Amino acid sequence: MVSFNFSAEHQQFAEVLSDFSTKALLPHYNRRAASTEFPFDAFAELGKLGVLGIGLPEKFGGTGAEDPVLLGLATETLAAGDINLASAPIQVGLVGSQLLYASDEVQERYLPTLISGKETLAIALTEPGSGSDAGALRTTATPVDGGWRLSGEKTAISWAMNASATLVYARTPGTTRSQGVSCFLVPMAAEGVTRHHMLGMGCLPLGWGSIHLDNVFIPADHLVGEEGRGFHTVMNHFDFSRAAIGLMCLGAARQSLDEALTYSEQREAFGQKISRYQGVSFGLAEQATYLEAARLLCYKALWLREAEQPHTSLASMSKWWPPQVARQAIEVAMRIHGNLGYAAEFPHQARYRDVMAYLVAADGSAEIQKRIIAADLYRNGTVAY
Ligand SMILES: Cc1cc2nc3c(=O)[nH]c(=O)nc-3n(C[C@H](O)[C@H](O)[C@H](O)COP(=O)(O)OP(=O)(O)OC[C@H]3O[C@@H](n4cnc5c(N)ncnc54)[C@H](O)[C@@H]3O)c2cc1C
Known part of the structure; x- marks a missing residue:
């Protein structure tokens, strides 16, 4: 080291x-x-x-x-x-x-x-009938003169409502599983595209929604990557961006804990600052410990990617555990703030709801990450990394 x-x-x-x-x-x-x-x-x-x-x-x-x-x-x-x-x-x-x-x-x-931040693009894999099991997607891309016709429905898509175009994954009719799935750049203004806003418990500004494709014509040059190889490139990137998601949740949690640290030095109860009570300060000490451990895990995953070493399992660990650590840390910060921690005018409740997105499902559920890690453990014959 x-x-x-x-x-x-x-x-x-x-x-x-x-x-x-x-x-x-x-x-x-x-x-x-x-x-x-x-x-x-x-x-x-x-x-x-x-x-x-x-x-x-x-x-x-x-x-x-x-x-x-x-x-x-x-x-x-x-x-x-x-x-x-x-x-x-x-x-x-x-x-x-x-x-x-x-x-x-x-x-x-x-x-x-x-x-340059002038427009947004969404990425649409998930469908009403398939999320974790992305290979079961049913949206079709039928070859026609000069391009393709896309039909199907994508759901739970971040940025769906603000994107000017979306990367849509669709399969050639008659194919099964990941074979035959291609990626297409679909302008949201194309004829046959409609969008519907979905309200989540958090991440409200991200324009979460569903995208309906009704026989949408996509010109041949809007195929992204090779025909039938749509999954290959997207999975390669997910492979490490999961660790960045872990760090993102931890960054939000750290802010809540820092605010709780400051508040505990200001708030008095029973004649002294609440920071004097170990019930408060030990809570901060414990969360700081978890945060640091989770942070090091995420950075190790990213460092391994940079060093071109195997990193898939560590990236999956960084996707399921750090959001959980972050949620727990934010909860502790809320408790230290007492009623103010629960109040809408303070940011802890918003951070709690936003972090939950990554804990529940966004970019793959915790169970799917554990599935990836477990497969690796049995392949390697050890739990050590
Ligand atoms: C805030 C947010 C933003 C999102 N943004 C996007 C986006 O931009 N683009 C996009 O394409 N999708 C997006 N999604 C969708 C997300 O990728 C899916 O929700 C996720 O992949 C899970 O799919 P699902 O919701 O269909 O759940 P399912 O796959 O139906 O899973 C339901 C439950 O079963 C469990 N489960 C499923 N299979 C297994 C298994 N083999 N072993 C153990 N447990 C299993 C899951 O872990 C989960 O608990 C977003 C979701 C959220 C919440």
Whole structure:
């Protein structure tokens, strides 16, 4: 083990983002979290900071080569200010990395505006009849003269309501499971596309919704990647972006715990500051311990990806456990704030609801992550990593 330090470049970037997160995002998080409006202004600010293009080509405004640790550092730092906006670099990275397999025209049309924060793109795998079992998707893509006709329904899609286009996964009729599934770039203005807003318990500004495709014509050059290989590229990116999601949840939790730490030094009960009671301070000590352990797990997964070493299981561990640690830490922070922790005017309730999305299902449920880890354990014949 050489060091736990970030590179000077990463540290510098994180300091800029931390300043932005604290001064520009945090003061308005609670208001934004209660609204279903996508925060396009703040999204464009992220674009100006260069945080949306992490790991995407420089010619489109990105930082260049894949940089997993920087992605994690950025999302963790931004989430202290606003967990919903912190998910943007992950979403743009996921969509952008798929678009690199698209035609030059599609790349030039969408990548610069996505990376600069001028427009959003969604990614649609989940359907009413298939989520975890994505290989069972039923949306069809029928070859026709000059392109394809897409029909089906996608559900629970982040950014569905604000996206100008969506990466849609659909299968050639007659195929089964992952074979025959291709990825298509579907402009949301195309004839036959309709969208419906879905209200979740959190992540309200992310425009969660369903997308209906009724015989939608998609030109041949909007096929992304090879025909029948749609799953291949998306799974490669999910493989590490899960660890960035873990860090994002932990960043939001850390902010709640920091606020609880400050509050415990101000609030008095029974003639002294509540920080004097070990019932309060030990709670903070315990949560700080869990947070640090979960954080190191996530960064190890990202570091392994960077070092081109096996990282899939650690990324899955980083997706199921850290959101749980974060939820528990936020709950402790809420309790330390007493009635104020529960009050809508304070951000803890919003962070609690937002973090729950990642604990329950977003980007794959905890059970699916455990399935991946368990398969690896039996393959390796050991639980040690
Ligand atoms: C906030 C939010 C944002 C989302 N954004 C997107 C998006 O942008 N794009 C997109 O395509 N999807 C998105 N999703 C959908 C998400 O990917 C799915 O919800 C997730 O994959 C689970 O699928 P499901 O909801 O159909 O649950 P199911 O797959 O039906 O699972 C139901 C339950 O069964 C369990 N289960 C299923 N299979 C197994 C198994 N083999 N072993 C053990 N347990 C199992 C699951 O863990 C879960 O507890 C989002 C979801 C949320 C909540």
